Every structure is written in C-alpha cells, then in structure tokens.
Amino acid sequence: MxxxxxxxxxxxxxxxxxxxxxxxxxxERADIASVRPAEAAEVLANFAKVNNAATKAYDESLIAEVESGALGAIDEAGVRAKHANHPEGNASFTPLAFSDSRFLVPRQRGWPKFFVADTATNRGGDSRWLLVFRRFTAGDPWKASFLAVMAPDALPALATDKDGLVEALPAAGTDLLVQPGRLSTAYTSYLQQAPAAPAFADGPATSELLAGRDKNRRTANSVTQYADQPADGGDFTPVALRTRSGGALVLFASRHQTRATYREGYQLSIDQDTKALMTGTPRTSVTLSRMSQQAATVPARSAGPDAKTAVLSRLAGLVSATGA
Incomplete structure (x- = not known):
C-alpha cells in the first residue's frame, strides 16, 4: 500500500x-473497522479474477493466492484433480461473476482481521454466497477461508452498531449455547453420535446426513466406517457474528473420513477425479477424506432448554483418497 x-x-x-x-x-491496537468498503470491493473483485484464472487453467497455485482454510483445501484438491485429467484446462469455462454485493464488516482490535462478502452470483438460482476473507497481519493478502451458500431469506439478521458495523464474537467466553471455538468439536461429536454431544436441529447437514450413513453403513457389497474430526486452528479458526436475536452466525470447518471395505470379487468403480487424488491401489477398500465448511446459527444460552444449533449451509469436498 x-x-x-x-x-x-x-x-x-x-x-x-x-x-x-x-x-x-x-x-493491532485500535478498535477499528477491519476493512474499508472500497478495499473490500477490490478484494472481492480480485478473488473473482484469480479464481476464474485458476479454474479455467486448472492451476492450483493460483488458488493459493486468494484462498486458504477450508475453502482453499477443497478448491486446491478439486483443481489438482481436474488438472491431472485435463492438463489443457477448461476452454468452455464460464467465469464466476458477483453482483448485488454487500460487506459485513466488524469492528476489531488486533490480528487476525476478517470481513464477510454477502453476494449474488451467476452460478444459478437466487442463492447468496457468504465469503469470509481473513488476513493475519497488515502485510498479508486477504484470502477467502470459508464459503457458505444459502437462500436470501436464510441469512439471519445481524446486529449492527451506529456505523453499520457488525459485531464479531470471540472464540470463547461468550453467552452462546456453544462457544464458537468449540463448534467444530460439537458438530463432529454429534456426527459421531457421542452421548454428550450438543443438540443440533434436524436438517440435511445433521439428521438427514446421519440417516444416509445408517443406510449405507452396511450393504450387500460393502461395509463403511465413518470418522469425523474438528478443524479449528489457524486458517480454519471459526468466525462468529452476533445476530439481532442475541445468538450468532458461525462459520466453521470440519474433517470427515469414510472407509469402505468391499466383498471379495466386487468390481470397484471409481470416478476420474477420485483416481487423480488417490494413493495406493484400491483392491478391497477405499478411504475418502473430505473437508467440510458450515454456516450455523447458534442461540444464546438464555434461549431456553429446547434451543438448538441449526446448520444453514454445508459444503464438502474431497481432498485425498487412499486405496488398499
């Protein structure tokens, strides 16, 4: 600068x-807006420019220039797989475009700092994208670390101050039902069906996901095991914004693994992108490792005994595979 x-x-x-x-x-000392609106707009425009170049050329090194955390891990692996199968790139790629963008900017002291872009895209439907941009020092570039996609009316109303700035909440010591810094652990404990796991509201990323696992855990041809681990440090650190209801909107990451073991003689069918990320030879088992990013509303502890955390968006992507 x-x-x-x-x-x-x-x-x-x-x-x-x-x-x-x-x-x-x-x-590092003043309690100020994390970014100026004009700079936030420039960051979003640069993200689109670089992300489009990376996706068209299938160049994962470009992804690393503008992405980190859960979003970066998913997109880098996806582009790496596409490049292995299509080193010439994607000549028919349609560039990503943003419109009707607004910026959710918190007042923050110290580092790291973040802001959220709430924007429409040309990727179909009227869904809104929430992109979390973060940097750890003044000299670092802004990088997108989380993405959530949801219907316009699904985004909760956020609390703002007299200057229109949103309120960022810390990882711990809040009045929330689940501390933001513990949400990844709470979610993965829930998916592991741990007895003391906090309650989550029913939905595609919770009860329906577990039902799907139960259905596929044992079939005529395979037995599948599931493992879920939190991802909540460094670039994966969750971000939380206060809602007008007194709760919070939290964006966080998690890791998920499936190991499918097949009956002897079963003919495995593996898609090309998975093959590109695979190590080992898949004879009788395949282990898939995925990164996931979620946006959830967490109620305040005072919301009552029936209050539950609700997952509004969940985007998961394959990051590695192992055959044995």
Missing part, C-alpha cells in the same frame, strides 16, 4: 478529525 492509500485509510477512520498530514492508525 502506498503513502497516499495509507493517508486515505487514516482519514476514513479519523471521521471528522481534521488532518494536517497522514496519521497512522495501528490495527
């Missing part, structure tokens, strides 16, 4: 205070 940009940033945070010269605002 040049000196002129720094001065503009300082002026934006200084509000009505007259400036004789450039004033430095220390993001």
């Amino acid at each position: 040049n000196r002129r940009s720094l001065c503009l940033a300082a002026a934006a945070t200084a509000l009505a205070v007259p400036l004789a010269g450039c004033v430095t605002v220390h993001g």
Whole structure:
C-alpha cells in the first residue's frame, strides 16, 4: 500500500478529525473497522479474477493466492484433480461473476482481521454466497477461508452498531449455547453420535446426513466406517457474528473420513477425479477424506432448554483418497 492509500485509510477512520498530514492508525491496537468498503470491493473483485484464472487453467497455485482454510483445501484438491485429467484446462469455462454485493464488516482490535462478502452470483438460482476473507497481519493478502451458500431469506439478521458495523464474537467466553471455538468439536461429536454431544436441529447437514450413513453403513457389497474430526486452528479458526436475536452466525470447518471395505470379487468403480487424488491401489477398500465448511446459527444460552444449533449451509469436498 502506498503513502497516499495509507493517508486515505487514516482519514476514513479519523471521521471528522481534521488532518494536517497522514496519521497512522495501528490495527493491532485500535478498535477499528477491519476493512474499508472500497478495499473490500477490490478484494472481492480480485478473488473473482484469480479464481476464474485458476479454474479455467486448472492451476492450483493460483488458488493459493486468494484462498486458504477450508475453502482453499477443497478448491486446491478439486483443481489438482481436474488438472491431472485435463492438463489443457477448461476452454468452455464460464467465469464466476458477483453482483448485488454487500460487506459485513466488524469492528476489531488486533490480528487476525476478517470481513464477510454477502453476494449474488451467476452460478444459478437466487442463492447468496457468504465469503469470509481473513488476513493475519497488515502485510498479508486477504484470502477467502470459508464459503457458505444459502437462500436470501436464510441469512439471519445481524446486529449492527451506529456505523453499520457488525459485531464479531470471540472464540470463547461468550453467552452462546456453544462457544464458537468449540463448534467444530460439537458438530463432529454429534456426527459421531457421542452421548454428550450438543443438540443440533434436524436438517440435511445433521439428521438427514446421519440417516444416509445408517443406510449405507452396511450393504450387500460393502461395509463403511465413518470418522469425523474438528478443524479449528489457524486458517480454519471459526468466525462468529452476533445476530439481532442475541445468538450468532458461525462459520466453521470440519474433517470427515469414510472407509469402505468391499466383498471379495466386487468390481470397484471409481470416478476420474477420485483416481487423480488417490494413493495406493484400491483392491478391497477405499478411504475418502473430505473437508467440510458450515454456516450455523447458534442461540444464546438464555434461549431456553429446547434451543438448538441449526446448520444453514454445508459444503464438502474431497481432498485425498487412499486405496488398499
């Protein structure tokens, strides 16, 4: 960032205070907006530009320039698999385009900082994308670490201050039913059907997912085992925003593994993308490792004994495979 940009940033945070010269605002100490609206718009536009180039060329190194965390892990693996099968790239690729974008910007002190882009896309339907952008120091590039996709009316109303800034909640010490920093552990414990796991509302990412597992756990040709682990540190650290109801919208990640063992003589059928990510030779078993990213509403503890966490969006992608 040049000196002129720094001065503009300082002026934006200084509000009505007259400036004789450039004033430095220390993001590590001051309680300020995590990003200026104009910069947030530039970050989103750059994300689209680089992501489109990466997807058209199937170049995972470009993905790493603008993505990290759960989203980066999923997209890097997906592009790697596509490149293995189509090294020439994708000539028929339709570029991703954003429209009607708004930015959910929290007031934050210290690092890391984040903001959320809430935007429409040209990827079909009227669903909205929520992209969480984060950086750990002032010199780092903004990278998208989470993506949630949901209907426009599914996004809960967020609490804002007099300046229109949203409220970021810490990982621990909140008044929520589940602490944001523990939500990945709570969710994976629920999927493992641990006796003391917190309750989650029924839906595609919870009760229906478990029902599907029960159906496929044992078939005439295979036995499948499931393992779920939290992913909640570094680039995978969840982010939480206060809702007007007193709860929070939390975006978080998790890891999921399935190991399917097949009967002797069964002819395995494995798609090309899975083969591209596979190590080992799949003779009688296949282990698939997936990364998942979720957006959930977590009620306040005061919401009552029947209150449950609701998963609004779940996007999972294969990141590795092993044959044996």
